[in-house]
Amino acid sequence: MTTPYQQQSQAPVPPQSPPQGPPQAAPPMPPQAPHQTNPYQAAPHHHAPHHSAPHHHTQPPQPQPHQPHQPHQPHQPHQPHQPHQQMPSGPPAQPYAGVGPYTSPIPVRRTSLGNALASEWTKIKSVRSTIWTLSVMVALVIGIGLLVAATTADSDYDTVPTTLPGFFGTLLGQLCVVTLGVLVITSEYSTGMIRTTLTACPQRSRVLTAKALVFFTLSFTITTVALVLVAYASMGMHSGPAVAEPTGDQILGATVGAGLYVSLLGLLSLAVGAILRHSAGAITTMLGVVLLPSILPAFLMMSDSLRDLGSKMLEYSSPQSLASLFQIDDGLNNGWPQLSVLAGITAAAMIAAYALLEKRDV
Numbered sequence: 001m002t003t004p005y006q007q008q009s010q011a012p013v014p015p016q017s018p019p020q021g022p023p024q025a026a027p028p029m030p031p032q033a034p035h036q037t038n039p040y041q042a043a044p045h046h047h048a049p050h051h052s053a054p055h056h057h058t059q060p061p062q063p064q065p066h067q068p069h070q071p072h073q074p075h076q077p078h079q080p081h082q083p084h085q086q087m088p089s090g091p092p093a094q095p096y097a098g099v100g101p102y103t104s105p106i107p108v109r110r111t112s113l114g115n116a117l118a119s120e121w122t123k124i125k126s127v128r129s130t131i132w133t134l135s136v137m138v139a140l141v142i143g144i145g146l147l148v149a150a151t152t153a154d155s156d157y158d159t160v161p162t163t164l165p166g167f168f169g170t171l172l173g174q175l176c177v178v179t180l181g182v183l184v185i186t187s188e189y190s191t192g193m194i195r196t197t198l199t200a201c202p203q204r205s206r207v208l209t210a211k212a213l214v215f216f217t218l219s220f221t222i223t224t225v226a227l228v229l230v231a232y233a234s235m236g237m238h239s240g241p242a243v244a245e246p247t248g249d250q251i252l253g254a255t256v257g258a259g260l261y262v263s264l265l266g267l268l269s270l271a272v273g274a275i276l277r278h279s280a281g282a283i284t285t286m287l288g289v290v291l292l293p294s295i296l297p298a299f300l301m302m303s304d305s306l307r308d309l310g311s312k313m314l315e316y317s318s319p320q321s322l323a324s325l326f327q328i329d330d331g332l333n334n335g336w337p338q339l340s341v342l343a344g345i346t347a348a349a350m351i352a353a354y355a356l357l358e359k360r361d362v
Contacts, residue, residue, distance in 0.1 A: 116201055116210035124214055129183050134218075137176035138226050144169035145230030154238045160328055161246035162238045163254035166230040167326045171319060173226075174262045177219050178286045181269030184215050186279040195362050204357045208274060212267060212350065219266045224259030231255055250327050253335055257325040261335075264342050265290070265318070271349035275356055293317035316341055 124130050148165035157164070185208075188194040201207050231254050235246065246254075268289070273282040294317045300310030314320055316338050325335030 111201070113206055113210065116203075116206050117214060119197075119201070120207075120210040120214040124184065124218065127187070129187070130180065133176050133180040133183075134222055137173040137180075138222060140176070141166065141169035141173040141223070141226040142230055144172065145227075146233060149230070149234035149237050152238070154240050154243050157238050157243045159244065161250045161254070161326070162235045162243060163231040163246050163250060164326060164328060165234045166227045166254055166258065167322060167328065169230065170223075170227065170258055170262065170322055173223070174265055174290070174318065174322075175287075177223065177262050177266040178269045178290065179283055180219070181215060181266035182273040182279060182282040182286060184211055184270055184273070186273040186277060186282055189277045190279060198362055205354055208350075208354060208357055212270060215270055216263050216267050220259050220263035223262045224255055227255045227258055249334060253325040253327055257335055257339065258322060261321060261325060261339055261342060264339070264346050268342070268346040268349055271346065271353040274353035275349070290318045294319050 145165040145168065148168050149162075152165070185194075188197060197207055198204060231246075231251060239245075265286075269282065269286045272285055273279070276282045276285065293313045297310035297314035297317070300306040300313065321335060321338035321342070323329070323335075324333055324338055327334060
């Protein structure tokens with residue numbers, strides 16, 4: 001008979017492979033006393049005898065064979081059984097099984113300059129400054145032109161064409177176009193909308209091109225229509241043998257030429273606004289471009305060495321250029337050289353605006 005303390009001191013017996021052949025019964029072990037049971041051995045289960053004996057008779061417990069002591073194993077946490085996952089061998093499954101790839105109901109296509117033009121047209125026609133500025137310009141050109149045509153006599157047009165009244169309204173109307181050209185782009189910088197515009201259209205050159213085309217087309221169309229209305233109204237008011245009938249070149253210069261000059265001046269304002277990105281600074285700069293060449297030559301001509309520079313500056317000033325397009329004096333040219341110089345200056349300013357827009361941060 002072994003005690004529990006003696007069982008703990010015994011070395012564990014390594015497991016042996018089961019013998020080949022029929023199983024043999026283990027040798028009987030002497031029964032243990034009831035008070036000296038093995039603490040590591042579970043209590044025996046008592047099963048009722050499977051015979052027809054009365055239920056109140058029980059058999060004494062059978063002696064259990066001696067089990068060798070096993071070393072204590074550390075407790076391991078229970079891990080749930082995970083089924084074996086088989087990797088798919090075919091193509092990856094669609095994000096929506098049975099539905100297929102998502103198809104947008106809105107047609108998706110590549111953007112182009114036409115989309116940028118539509119966007120800029122929507123913006124320029126929905127802003128109140130555009131409506132008010134162009135309305136004031138039309139009121140000045142048509143109102144002053146018709147007023148001059150109504151207050152003059154037929155004898156006043158013996159040496160000048162009857163398209164002259166449009167000249168006086170254009171001198172003031174060009175300031176409205178200059179202001180609008182600056183506000184077309186500087187207003188987006190002041191409100192921060194330029195970030196949204198360049199996010200929607202990352203091609204910055206496309207944005208500036210769309211702004212320039214939309215503004216130039218709008219200003220040229222409205223200015224030319226207003227000048228045509230004034231020219232033909234004045235021609236209708238003054239007609240007769242004492243009146244010098246305007247030639248086709250004079251009508252073209254007083255309508256299309258003057259409208260083109262004012263529109264190029266507005267496009268130059270847009271380029272200056274893109275360079276400076278400040279409304280007040282750009283408007284002040286453009287007012288200096290328009291007014292300074294008309295005022296400064298009076299001081300330059302006082303000096304003999306600067307007289308030629310003053311006369312040349314006066315010839316290409318805005319009032320003198322418009323006067324040449326209207327052909328007020330026979331000694332002046334037809335105004336197309338001044339128009340070419342303004343187109344070259346505007347092109348240079350637009351190139352600088354493109355370069356700075358691509359280089360600088362918004």
